[in-house]
Amino acid sequence: MIVHPRNNAARPPGCRQMAGAGLLEVLIAVLILGIGLLGVAATQSVALKASQASTMRSQAIIEIYGMLDAIRTAMPPESLVSPAARAAALAGYQLERTCDAGVAGGDTLARNDLREWMKALHADLGEGTCGSVACDTGSGECAVTVEWDESHLPGGVSGNTLTIKSRP
Template sequence: MPDAYAIHTARFHRTTAQQGASLIEVLVALLILAVGGQGAMLLQAQALRVSAAAADLTHASFIAYDLLDRMRANPDALAQYAMQLDQGCHPATPGASVVQTDRNDFMHAVTCELPAGHARVQVQGPQVSIHIGWSQERLDGPGAQASLLLSTRIRGLP
């Protein structure tokens, strides 16, 4: 009988040493899963910020090309399109002329639809430059700015 007792005791001690191993494996698996989940969430948040920044650039490009098209449609009044816009929403108001309406629409689009949007339109003869800037704080942190510069020549009617 003593030999049977020794075998039983040896088996008992062997299982006792292994009792916590499965719990440790589960905890390690949970830790790996948690770190992976957190990484996926951070990646998704960064993708959303970059997507918003790309949308702002696309919108600024659309606004600038819209004004250039309006200027091409009215080349005789080209010099009247020169302007400087500071930050702060300028609501669109009906203009008395085509140029005034175009300027008001541009002012509204830049200052109200872009975050902290501002712009400068320079006209020197047929050469036109449109510079649009806006806040990029969502992506790059406080004080970050992004900008778009378009420059082209607009010819008058033959």
């Protein structure tokens, strides 16, 4: 085995050869990486909250249109030409603001539709969800309102209300 002597003549005096990263450089790199990962986690949390709030709003819209479709489906054919028939059909779908899923029970199609709608609201938006249906029997326009609470979400607010008006 041949050992070659080091040639230190090419280097200026007092210079050391770098052998790798020191402990301080590694600690600084880990610190910067940790701060970056915390920033990514915080961004992910904000995005998740916004996504959940958007999902709840979309679900409220779906439920409102579901109720309007139920009213539209239950309208008798004569309601197209007879204001009295339209008024009688819409009168069954009147629902004062309520948060109780069982309050709208009854033996008519309208009462059953309202009860099932309130159950769906509670299942999709939470137990504190409230709803109301107000139909103007003269014009035939119905306003369906849903109120829900997002305060259980991080940074969520309570008292969200959405009303959609339509003529079934």
